[in-house]
Amino acid sequence: MLRIAVPNKGSLSETAVEMLVEAGYTGRRDPRALTVADPRNGVEFFYLRPRDIATYVGSGALDVGITGRDLLLDSSSEAQEIQTLDFGDSTFRFAAVPGTVHELGDLEGRRVATSYPTLVGEFLARHGITARLVKLDGAVESAIRLGVADAVADVVSTGSTLRAQGLEIVGPVILESTAVLISARPEVDGIATLQRRLQGVLVARQYVLMDYDLPRALLAQAQAVTPGLESPTVSPLADPDWVAVRAMVPKDDTNHVMDALYDIGARAILVSPIHAARI
Numbered sequence: 001m002l003r004i005a006v007p008n009k010g011s012l013s014e015t016a017v018e019m020l021v022e023a024g025y026t027g028r029r030d031p032r033a034l035t036v037a038d039p040r041n042g043v044e045f046f047y048l049r050p051r052d053i054a055t056y057v058g059s060g061a062l063d064v065g066i067t068g069r070d071l072l073l074d075s076s077s078e079a080q081e082i083q084t085l086d087f088g089d090s091t092f093r094f095a096a097v098p099g100t101v102h103e104l105g106d107l108e109g110r111r112v113a114t115s116y117p118t119l120v121g122e123f124l125a126r127h128g129i130t131a132r133l134v135k136l137d138g139a140v141e142s143a144i145r146l147g148v149a150d151a152v153a154d155v156v157s158t159g160s161t162l163r164a165q166g167l168e169i170v171g172p173v174i175l176e177s178t179a180v181l182i183s184a185r186p187e188v189d190g191i192a193t194l195q196r197r198l199q200g201v202l203v204a205r206q207y208v209l210m211d212y213d214l215p216r217a218l219l220a221q222a223q224a225v226t227p228g229l230e231s232p233t234v235s236p237l238a239d240p241d242w243v244a245v246r247a248m249v250p251k252d253d254t255n256h257v258m259d260a261l262y263d264i265g266a267r268a269i270l271v272s273p274i275h276a277a278r279i
């Protein structure tokens with residue numbers, strides 16, 4: 001049985017579970033369940049606090065897990081990132097009251113509040129800055145107003161939490177984070193299948209199938225617009241001068257590609273979603 005760690009709450013939880021369900025695994029019916037067995041797929045899920053996942057996976061107690069890159073790096077765990085999962089994107093930044101901290105060097109000797117002391121401590125040490133880290137569990141943006149810190153270091157997504165507290169970002173990017181699959185033993189049986197299934201979900205989300213009819217003579221031009229993954233499928237039509245073409249196209253490019261194909265001479269351009277994929 002492959003043992004998989006999944007965030008039980010927080011920003012990554014809902015999308016992580018959605019992806020696993022799309023990948024054919026059993027989700028959590030009871031939102032308070034801590035474990036879910038999925039014998040048909042030969043796996044067992046452990047719903048854990050996102051911050052604890054790297055610890056369990058790094059120790060080998062669990063084979064593989066979904067967590068944030070920032071949490072992995074803050075944990076000093078033995079686990080490695082084995083796949084990015086294309087959700088939960090954020091940046092990790094310093095912030096302060098405008099006019100009080102202008103650059104990284106201004107943090108020398110100051111108090112920096114964070115829930116990620118290892119990540120921030122290592123970053124400051126790499127840059128030769130000695131600051132006093134104030135470890136808080138969350139809501140760190142309040143720490144300056146409440147007088148326990150001169151600056152904060154935290155996850156920034158839209159920036160609205162910082163703005164609401166009258167803070168501004170200062171200094172360089174500490175880390176670009178995203179949701180990742182982690183393991184200390186990526187060769188364990190079943191992890192490759194899990195990765196292929198999750199990759200399939202990402203492809204199904206990121207691509208559409210495009211079909212169109214085209215005068216055969218224009219094939220080279222159209223193929224340059226829709227190269228597909230390997231190459232497009234080209235099928236004969238009853239009219240020998242025309243062909244039918246099918247290719248996967250990045251979802252975000254759909255309308256630009258349709259316009260370009262139409263201009264080249266393609267007609268009956270149809271777009272369909274991909275429900276599942278194994279690339």
Ligand SMILES: Nc1ncnc2c1ncn2[C@@H]1O[C@H](COP(=O)(O)OP(=O)(O)OP(=O)(O)O)[C@@H](O)[C@H]1O
Nearest residue numbers: 010011012050068069070071088089090155157177
């Ligand atoms: N607003 C956000 N947008 C995107 N990702 C985020 C956001 N807040 C946190 N994350 C990411 O989610 C992961 C877990 O953090 P999260 O804040 O969800 O956990 P937590 O703080 O333990 O839980 P909670 O905030 O519910 O107590 C981290 O990798 C973090 O980068």
Ligand SMILES: O=P(O)(O)OC[C@H]1O[C@H](OP(=O)(O)OP(=O)(O)O)[C@H](O)[C@@H]1O
Nearest residue numbers: 138139140154155156157158159160161
């Ligand atoms: O840039 P924004 O879109 O405003 O998002 C960033 C905020 O989201 C997270 O907080 P969370 O809701 O996890 O609360 P927490 O601080 O208690 O962990 C993070 O710690 C920031 O405070």
Ligand SMILES: [Mg+2]
Nearest residue numbers: 010011138139
């Ligand atoms: Mg949080």
